[in-house]
Amino acid sequence: MKKRYLALMLLLSTFLFGAKADSSIWGNNLLSNILEYDKEGSLHMGHYFTVIQSTYIQPMLLFVLIVIPLAFAAHYFIVGPKVFSHSGKSIMVFSLFKRINHALAAISFMVIIPTGIIMIFGDFFGGGAFVRFCKGAHAIASPLFMISVIPMLLTWMKRMIFSPKDDIRWLKIVGGYLSKEKKPIPAGMFNMGQKIYFWFVTLGGLVMIATSVILYLVDFELGIFTSMGLSQIDVLRISALTHNIIGIFIVAMFMVHIYMSVFAIKDAYKSMIDGTIPEEEVKILHSSYYKELQEKGEV
Amino acid sequence: MGEFARLNFYCDEHRCINCDGCSVACAEAHELPEYISRRKVITMNEGIENMEYSLSIACMHCTDAPCQQVCPVDCFYIRADGIVLHDKDKCIGCAYCLYACPFGAPQFPLDGAFGTKGVMDKCTMCAGGPEETNSHEERELYGQNRISEGKVPVCAAMCSTKALLVGDSAKISDIYRERILSKGHGAKTQPYGWDVAYGKKL
Numbered sequence: 001m002k003k004r005y006l007a008l009m010l011l012l013s014t015f016l017f018g019a020k021a022d023s024s025i026w027g028n029n030l031l032s033n034i035l036e037y038d039k040e041g042s043l044h045m046g047h048y049f050t051v052i053q054s055t056y057i058q059p060m061l062l063f064v065l066i067v068i069p070l071a072f073a074a075h076y077f078i079v080g081p082k083v084f085s086h087s088g089k090s091i092m093v094f095s096l097f098k099r100i101n102h103a104l105a106a107i108s109f110m111v112i113i114p115t116g117i118i119m120i121f122g123d124f125f126g127g128g129a130f131v132r133f134c135k136g137a138h139a140i141a142s143p144l145f146m147i148s149v150i151p152m153l154l155t156w157m158k159r160m161i162f163s164p165k166d167d168i169r170w171l172k173i174v175g176g177y178l179s180k181e182k183k184p185i186p187a188g189m190f191n192m193g194q195k196i197y198f199w200f201v202t203l204g205g206l207v208m209i210a211t212s213v214i215l216y217l218v219d220f221e222l223g224i225f226t227s228m229g230l231s232q233i234d235v236l237r238i239s240a241l242t243h244n245i246i247g248i249f250i251v252a253m254f255m256v257h258i259y260m261s262v263f264a265i266k267d268a269y270k271s272m273i274d275g276t277i278p279e280e281e282v283k284i285l286h287s288s289y290y291k292e293l294q295e296k297g298e299v
Numbered sequence: 300m301g302e303f304a305r306l307n308f309y310c311d312e313h314r315c316i317n318c319d320g321c322s323v324a325c326a327e328a329h330e331l332p333e334y335i336s337r338r339k340v341i342t343m344n345e346g347i348e349n350m351e352y353s354l355s356i357a358c359m360h361c362t363d364a365p366c367q368q369v370c371p372v373d374c375f376y377i378r379a380d381g382i383v384l385h386d387k388d389k390c391i392g393c394a395y396c397l398y399a400c401p402f403g404a405p406q407f408p409l410d411g412a413f414g415t416k417g418v419m420d421k422c423t424m425c426a427g428g429p430e431e432t433n434s435h436e437e438r439e440l441y442g443q444n445r446i447s448e449g450k451v452p453v454c455a456a457m458c459s460t461k462a463l464l465v466g467d468s469a470k471i472s473d474i475y476r477e478r479i480l481s482k483g484h485g486a487k488t489q490p491y492g493w494d495v496a497y498g499k500k501l
């Protein structure tokens with residue numbers, strides 16, 4: 001495990017050593033970049049970047065920030081939370097190592113997400129020192145996510161593989177969240193919703209890390225892009241668009257994640273602090289996992 | 300110049316001799332840090348006989364400036380005479396303006412201990428910035444404000460072959476036509492870069 005992790009970090013760090021003497025943007029490339037701008041046969045990335053960044057990014061994020069809380073409010077007042085007593089018997093589910101990884105990722109997201117939103121709505125906040133501070137905080141919090149995402153991916157991967165038997169049924173009944181009834185829900189250690197979130201933030205997170213390194217370094221060149229015929233300026237344009245669009249999806253999913261673990265299933269987040277889940281909660285919300293534990297004689 | 304004249308740049312590729320004087324004059328006049336050059340001279344088709352020519356390029360002060368459209372903190376403003384300026388106090392150095400710019404004009408000094416990109420710098424057409432005109436602050440942040448004193452931007456003023464011109468777009472177009480006619484070369488109908496920067500006019 002440790003070796004694989006080191007190898008991955010080494011791979012990532014090669015990103016940092018792509019610098020060369022001549023600038024990849026303002027050097028000899030400047031000319032071909034100018035000649036190609038939105039010309040026939042070019043990727044038209046300058047044009048797409050301008051249109052998408054200027055007209056779609058802010059409204060998309062605004063939509064997410066308005067619609068998702070409204071949906072939560074509707075769910076909370078119409079259906080209401082699922083409450084499981086935390087004073088009875090509990091099952092130890094998450095080891096200390098997993099909880100530490102999760103805590104690192106959680107802390108980093110609590111900085112990365114609000115500051116990302118503030119940067120996208122930079123005009124609303126008037127720009128200047130405050131937004132610049134947020135940009136710095138966003139970048140400083142990133143390494144926390146970078147060191148936690150790979151162990152998280154490796155330690156939870158097996159449990160996150162889709163199991164058609166449970167997961168399709170889970171989707172059909174939307175995880176049972178449309179009623180307050182405490183009927184056993186088809187799900188293993190993680191339910192379909194958690195699996196979707198997991199794959200999105202880990203794999204999407206790796207894309208976020210890669211694009212963020214490119215945006216942070218700006219002026220460098222990587223052989224893999226040049227061999228694909230991509231100019232560095234187009235790499236930057238694609239990275240900025242990818243970072244912002246996937247970023248908006250991550251904001252949406254993060255909000256759902258918080259709502260589920262704090263409100264929809266009252267106090268479920270506590271399992272990531274002490275590692276335990278109330279036995280009744282496991283029995284109902286993760287019925288297949290409960291059966292598995294019963295078979296092993298652990299409950 | 301008429302009251303509503305739009306100021307445009309034009310570099311004549313048949314006159315530019317790649318002396319780099321414009322770039323040096325700009326850097327000196329505005330006391331730019333060594334790794335920033337608002338104006339650059341570029342040679343095309345280097346070494347190919349009769350095809351080699353040079354051009355001086357800086358911010359073109361575009362109509363519908365793409366940089367202004369994408370800036371997340373809205374720090375650009377376009378003056379009535381078409382000069383595209385930005386507010387360095389608001390800029391967060393995100394480089395989106397560079398990604399949108401057809402001419403690679405915006406540049407970024409390295410900032411602080413983490414070496415992140417600082418606030419953006421680009422050609423101001425020697426018209427300073429939003430600070431009080433000709434104040435110490437304006438000069439520190441944006442360089443000289445020559446336009447306010449009725450002077451020609453320093454790069455064009457010192458161009459010894461008068462390849463680099465700046466001024467009212469109508470006048471520049473006239474000079475361009477005159478030069479094309481008198482020399483009888485060039486099938487192009489407008490100066491280099493104008494279709495992208497100012498829309499397909501002329």
Ligand code: HEM
Nearest residue numbers: 116117119120139142205208209212215216247250393415
């Ligand atoms: C998931 C993990 C994420 C990581 C590791 C990450 C990392 C970074 C880094 C290192 C930068 C460069 C900062 C700089 O240039 O100084 C950046 C920029 C940015 N990020 Fe993220 N980010 C993440 C998620 C997000 C999310 C969710 C959003 C949006 C809601 C977002 C929005 C932005 C914006 C708007 C920029 C400005 C572009 C720039 O400065 O180059 N990021 N990010």
Ligand code: SF4
Nearest residue numbers: 358359360361366400
């Ligand atoms: S040349 Fe670039 S920086 Fe200048 S106005 Fe046009 S888009 Fe903006």
Ligand code: SF4
Nearest residue numbers: 370390391393394396
């Ligand atoms: S670098 Fe500054 S001027 Fe350019 S888009 Fe970002 S905030 Fe605006």
Ligand code: SF4
Nearest residue numbers: 325422424425452454
């Ligand atoms: S107009 Fe002024 S700021 Fe712009 S390139 Fe020429 S000298 Fe530099």
